[in-house]
Amino acid sequence: MTQPRRRSTLKIVLIILAIVIVVCCGGGAAGFYFLFTGVTKAPKAATSAFLDELEAGNYTAAYNRLCADTKSEFEQPTFEEKIKARQPKSHDLDWGGSYDNTNGRETAAITGNVTFTDGSSDNERFQLRKEGGDWKVCGNPLTLR
Template sequence: MGEEQPWTRPARPRRPVHTGLVLGGWGLGLCLVGVAGLAVWNVQVVLQAKGPVRQTAEDFFREVAAGDTDRAYDRLCSDTRSRWSQVGFGSWVRTPPQVNGWEITDVSVATLGGRPRGTVTVRVTRDGGDSEERKLPVVQEHGKWRVCGDPF
């Protein structure tokens, strides 16, 4: 008579859900690595910029206090230079009471629209001993840090 066939396991259907989950998890992991890399890059840009931002403010105030308004004017961003002529800036800086000292109390750098931007808090001392705290905006322009806005 007929021989009985041995029992075999039926073929399993492919699991598209399993494949989708694996690929989705891999994609999510890749996105997380990208976001982490971008965050690390942003932190590095900010931390590396504090020194040059501080140095730009130091040099600017050193030149202003010494009366070297031409060199101080060269440290201004193009937007500020478009509002002030070199002669007008020199006259404005020499108007009493003149700056004769400064102390940098804080430097902060952040990115805005992917571009680093610094703010230097400065205690400015003028002739006669009066002092005031000012926020000095510093921006990067053509690879150099420049003082922007109203420094006094």
């Protein structure tokens, strides 16, 4: 009769072990999710603010959200002309993004769908860099070339 009791104890131990593993994996995944979305929260907000300015026709404010390298490629009148040719109307950014901090240089990439006034829409990838404490849009936003 002692044999069935051993099996019962082993079964209980295995069930408890399985529960502990599930809780640990779930907690780790949730922690990773919150950590990951936390580091992309500010770059995502900067991207959304940039697109909000473009959608409102506030080109000067949007231009000021560009990083120094991109401003050197596009003077403000050229930037405005290219944006007006394909004016964003609305946007929906994806939940995540990517973040990197290499040697103190913080960069991020945020993707989302941008709808234009002509009815077309594109999935865009925005490159950002932290400059002077602020996240700035870099690269070629909305394919300006």
